[in-house]
Amino acid sequence: MGIEQEVPVKRRIRGTWAAATAVVGALLVSQGCSAPPADRAGGHAGAEATVLTLANPGGAVEPPQLVAWAERVDRLSEGTIRIEFRNEWREGEARPDVATLDDIGKGKADMAWVGARSFDRVGVTDFQALLAPLLVDSYELEAKVFEAGIPAKMLAGVRKAGVVGIGVLPGPLMRLVGIREPLVNPDALKGKKIVSQDSALIDESLRALGAIPVTAPASTDLTSYGGAQMPLGAVVGRHHDRDAKYVTGNVDLWPRPLVVVMGKAAHSRLSPQQRALLTRAFKETVTQAVDVSRAEDRQSAPTLCRLGMKFPSASSADLKAMRSALEPVYAGLRENPRTADWLEQIQYLKDTTGVGPDTASCPATSTTAGPLEGTWTRTMADGDWRHRTGDETWTERPPNGMWTLAFENGILTKTDPDGETERWPYQTFRDRIHLAGSFTVDATFRLDGDRLTFDRFDFGDCTDCGGYAVTFGGSEQPWVKEAVAR
Known part of the structure; x- marks a missing residue:
C-alpha cells in the first residue's frame, strides 16, 4: 500500500493475532x-x-x-x-x-x-x-x-x-x-531526504x-x-x-x-x-x-x-x-x-x-477518561490456551506469560509476553467496545471492580481472526487492573 499503503497484516498461528492497522x-x-x-x-x-x-x-x-x-x-x-x-x-x-x-x-x-x-x-x-x-x-x-x-x-x-x-x-x-521538524516551506525541505514513490x-x-x-x-x-x-x-x-x-x-x-x-x-x-x-x-x-x-x-x-x-x-x-x-x-x-x-x-x-486545501488538524481534547482507561494484565500458560480453544492437542499457541492491555486516550496497546505490541483505535458505548484495525472487532466487556472480561466477539468480514477471542479471553479468566502509583 509504495510507502503509502497500510501495514500488511502479519498473521501468525491460526490468525491468533495480527499487526493491527487503522484501515477505517x-x-x-x-x-x-x-x-x-x-x-x-x-x-x-x-x-x-x-x-x-x-x-x-x-x-x-x-x-x-x-x-x-x-x-x-x-x-x-x-x-x-x-x-x-x-x-x-x-x-x-x-x-x-x-x-x-x-x-x-x-x-x-x-x-x-x-x-x-x-x-x-x-x-x-x-x-x-x-x-x-x-x-x-x-x-x-x-x-x-x-x-x-x-x-x-x-x-x-x-x-x-x-x-x-x-x-x-x-x-x-x-x-x-516530518520526522524531527515540521515541513512547512522550501527552507524546511531543503536538503532533506524525503521517502517517496517511483515517479x-x-x-x-x-x-x-x-x-x-x-x-x-x-x-x-x-x-x-x-x-x-x-x-x-x-x-x-x-x-x-x-x-x-x-x-x-x-x-x-x-x-x-x-x-x-x-x-x-x-x-x-x-x-x-x-x-x-x-x-x-x-x-x-x-x-x-x-x-x-x-x-x-x-x-x-x-x-x-x-x-x-x-x-x-x-x-x-x-x-x-x-x-x-x-x-x-x-x-x-x-x-x-x-x-x-x-x-x-x-x-x-x-x-x-472555490474550495481551499483540505486541512487536517487535532480536535479539541477531552479530559473525560473512558471506563477502560488504565493498564490491565493477565498471565497465560499452556493449559490455559488448550482450555480456551477446546483442543487439547493445540500446540501452536501464543506466548506464555503476562499479557497487557493498556487503554489510553482512545488507543488500545496490546503487548504479548515477547514484547510484541499491537495498537488499535477503540471506542466504547455502554458495554460494547469497537476496535478499528486491519479488520474490525466488536465485543461486549464486563467490569467487576478491578476485573475485566470480554465475550460475544464479532470479527466482521475477517474469517480467520477468531483467535482473538482466545487472546482477549472469555469470562473465566479476567484481566486485572494495575494499581495506579501515587
Missing part, C-alpha cells in the same frame, strides 16, 4: 453498499463465475476503494464476475508498480492496480495533470475532476505500457510527514521544493530520513507515529489515484458485456471512493493526535513560496499540449468550485 475504509465500504457483500474471492455461493485475479502490490490489506468496486462488480454481474485479490504482490520491493505492470503484461495475474504516479516510468505521461503538485488539493475538487471524466480520458494512454486500462478511482490526498514527476516536484527524493519499500523505518509523503491513513497504518512527529496539515501535495489495468490476453477473453460491466462499476464507485478517502482522513487525524503527532500549518507566505518553487515543474508540464489542456480544465474546476 473497510468498515465504511461495508456500510456503503446495500447489497449482500461478496466474499474476498467475490461472487455468491453456487454461481458460475468468471474469476479475475487482481494483483495488489500494496500489502495484505486491499484498498477499500477497490473493495467497493469489486463488490459493485459482484452486484451488477449477479455473482458471475468475481474479483480475487492477490495480496502482497511484490511486497518489500522499493519499485513494485513498474514490475507489477510487467507481470500483468506477461499474464502472471489478470489485473492489477498501480498508482497513477508510476506510469511516467514506463513512458506514459497522460496522468501528469492529475498529479500536478498542489493542484488537486481537496476531496471536493478530486470528486469534480472525476465527475468531469478527466481521469477516464487519461486512461487510454496506458496501452503504451502494454496493458489495457480498465478504470481509475480517486484515492487519498498525499501529505508531508519521475513526484521526484521532480520534491527536488523543486529543495528536497532529495528517495524511493524505498513501504515498510521502511523513517528515522534515518527527513520526511515522507503519504496519506494520513498510511501514517496510522504503518505506525509512523513511532518515527515521525509532524504532518503538515494544510499541504495536500497531490492525490493518489488508483489505476486498474488488465493484460491483453485476459482482456480478450472477456465478452463485450463483461468489459462494459467492469467500466460501469468504476463509474458507480467514484462517489463512494471519495467518501472512503475523506472519512479515512477524518478518522486518522484524531488517532495520530492521540498518539502524540502534531499538525502544523504552512502560512500564506509558506504556500506562496512552495508554489513559486514549483513553477518550473508546471512550465515543463505545459510543454505537452494534452497535459496543458487538462491542467487548464482542472484549474477551471478548482476556480469554480
Whole structure:
C-alpha cells in the first residue's frame, strides 16, 4: 500500500493475532453498499463465475476503494464476475508498480492496480495533470475532476505500457510527514531526504521544493530520513507515529489515484458485456471512493493526535513560496499540449468550485477518561490456551506469560509476553467496545471492580481472526487492573 499503503497484516498461528492497522475504509465500504457483500474471492455461493485475479502490490490489506468496486462488480454481474485479490504482490520491493505492470503484461495475474504516479516510468505521461503538485488539493475538487471524466480520458494512454486500462478511482490526498521538524516551506525541505514513490514527476516536484527524493519499500523505518509523503491513513497504518512527529496539515501535495489495468490476453477473453460491466462499476464507485478517502482522513487525524503527532500549518507566505518553487515543474508540464489542456480544465474546476486545501488538524481534547482507561494484565500458560480453544492437542499457541492491555486516550496497546505490541483505535458505548484495525472487532466487556472480561466477539468480514477471542479471553479468566502509583 509504495510507502503509502497500510501495514500488511502479519498473521501468525491460526490468525491468533495480527499487526493491527487503522484501515477505517473497510468498515465504511461495508456500510456503503446495500447489497449482500461478496466474499474476498467475490461472487455468491453456487454461481458460475468468471474469476479475475487482481494483483495488489500494496500489502495484505486491499484498498477499500477497490473493495467497493469489486463488490459493485459482484452486484451488477449477479455473482458471475468475481474479483480475487492477490495480496502482497511484490511486497518489500522499493519499485513494485513498474514490475507489477510487467507481470500483468506477461499474464502472471489478470489485473492489477498501480498508482497513477508510476506510469511516467514506463513512458506514459497522460496522468501528469492529475498529479500536478498542489493542484488537486481537496476531496471536493478530486470528486469534480472525476465527475468531469478527466481521469477516464487519461486512461487510454496506458496501452503504451502494454496493458489495457480498465478504470481509475480517486484515492487519498498525499501529505508531508516530518520526522524531527515540521515541513512547512522550501527552507524546511531543503536538503532533506524525503521517502517517496517511483515517479519521475513526484521526484521532480520534491527536488523543486529543495528536497532529495528517495524511493524505498513501504515498510521502511523513517528515522534515518527527513520526511515522507503519504496519506494520513498510511501514517496510522504503518505506525509512523513511532518515527515521525509532524504532518503538515494544510499541504495536500497531490492525490493518489488508483489505476486498474488488465493484460491483453485476459482482456480478450472477456465478452463485450463483461468489459462494459467492469467500466460501469468504476463509474458507480467514484462517489463512494471519495467518501472512503475523506472519512479515512477524518478518522486518522484524531488517532495520530492521540498518539502524540502534531499538525502544523504552512502560512500564506509558506504556500506562496512552495508554489513559486514549483513553477518550473508546471512550465515543463505545459510543454505537452494534452497535459496543458487538462491542467487548464482542472484549474477551471478548482476556480469554480472555490474550495481551499483540505486541512487536517487535532480536535479539541477531552479530559473525560473512558471506563477502560488504565493498564490491565493477565498471565497465560499452556493449559490455559488448550482450555480456551477446546483442543487439547493445540500446540501452536501464543506466548506464555503476562499479557497487557493498556487503554489510553482512545488507543488500545496490546503487548504479548515477547514484547510484541499491537495498537488499535477503540471506542466504547455502554458495554460494547469497537476496535478499528486491519479488520474490525466488536465485543461486549464486563467490569467487576478491578476485573475485566470480554465475550460475544464479532470479527466482521475477517474469517480467520477468531483467535482473538482466545487472546482477549472469555469470562473465566479476567484481566486485572494495575494499581495506579501515587
